[in-house]
Amino acid sequence: MTITTAHDVPYLDMSAPHFAMASEAVRDARDANWYARTNYGLAVLSYEDVSSLMKSPKLIQGSAAWPEHNGVHSGIFYDWWKRNLLVLEGEDHHRIRRLANPAFSPRKIAALGDRFESLANELIDGWIEDGQVEFVEGFAAPFATRVLCIMLGIDESEWGTINRLASTVGAALGVTIKEDIDEVDAALVELQEYAERLISDRQQNPKDDFVTRLVEANREGDRLTDPELRNLLVLLIFGGMDTTRNQLGLAIQSFIRQPHQWELLAERPRELAKAAVEEALRVNPTTRWVTREVAETFEHKGLVLEQGTTVHMFTYASGTDPEKFANPERIDLEAEHAPHYAFGGGVHHCLGHFVARSDMQAALPALATRLANLSVVPGGDEWMPDSGNTGPVRLTIAFDRRATTADGQQTA
């Protein structure tokens, strides 16, 4: 057993301008120790320790005080934030999850798979003749937003409005939130009104759809109240849109680096769809870390974690840990791999993961079977910082169109 003294513990400056998760600094820190100290609390780096601490009952989600930390103490955003599932704990959290979970049943979501696939193909049709596309604008953003429209039963032509409102809030969810709070509150009000209209419509005209299932969810007489339904729908829009958009861009980035794996996916799209999505999430997750806070002081591997300490679970570092994965940074669609933590874990485990998985399992094979020889157009890409939630701002790619043979098979 190694005794780790404070002296040996690596330090990562996460606010340095060039800090990146996919870097030698983070890999070296992981090789040296299971955790690092940072200017934002502790960072857990190894697969083994992310796996056990992510789900530990001694830790809570830890994002509740985020608005206060950034100078926002009241208002519409503040009130919404304090009541959203992500920051609720204990029975308040579990009650809403219990009522909401059945609407996200994988069997119900699987029924939407064909619609996700035709959406992907419709978007690809829009630019496949061009040999080049700005992937975020041409695919990832409309796909992610329209998937939510399909799920929520919103007319897909409304996707531009939803995208604009959610992006207004999303863009301000950084250190600038205090300056932009009026704009954020206004956009949030519009989104909430949207959600309210959907709810009252399904209350009056129930359909066989997702929002109706939420509206009618009932356990021993307990139901989601109208404000709870509204807050949840708004959370789904935020939690589902940017994440899916970014993850699709990151998946393309990874497959451009490994054209052989892209060809495998094109040859066996149905068989390898699931592995393609899981591998992209493992080696290149949009959620680069998942936040936790120590709820009660405890010891882990000789380290005392004091109550109130912020702990960041590094998903990229853990998903590419050489102690756990052979050839850790490379996608291997044919290998068996341990689960990754890009969807977090424990009681806060992503509520929408079956949706995200099934929509990306439609998107990636549709892209692979129609596009070959992908490359990034020089100067055509721009990226968010590689920390927190990351992804491409712009990703212009060039490609060859695959020819379709008589039996529907596509060849390069």
Added chain:
Amino acid sequence: MKVWVDRTLCENHGQCAIAAPSTFEMDDEGILQYTEGFPADELEYIEDAMDVCPVQAIFLKGDQ
């Protein structure tokens, strides 16, 4: 019918204990404990638990 959890898949996320707390429980270490037998009116919640388990590790075994 009996509940059976495939421990080689189970990741101890505890979503089952939220869905069907009479059958599934997380202990102080965060490890899943569960009872195999259940009364008939619990089945609905066990099915919710099977659905929600992120790694789909929960199964029903026996006379179906």
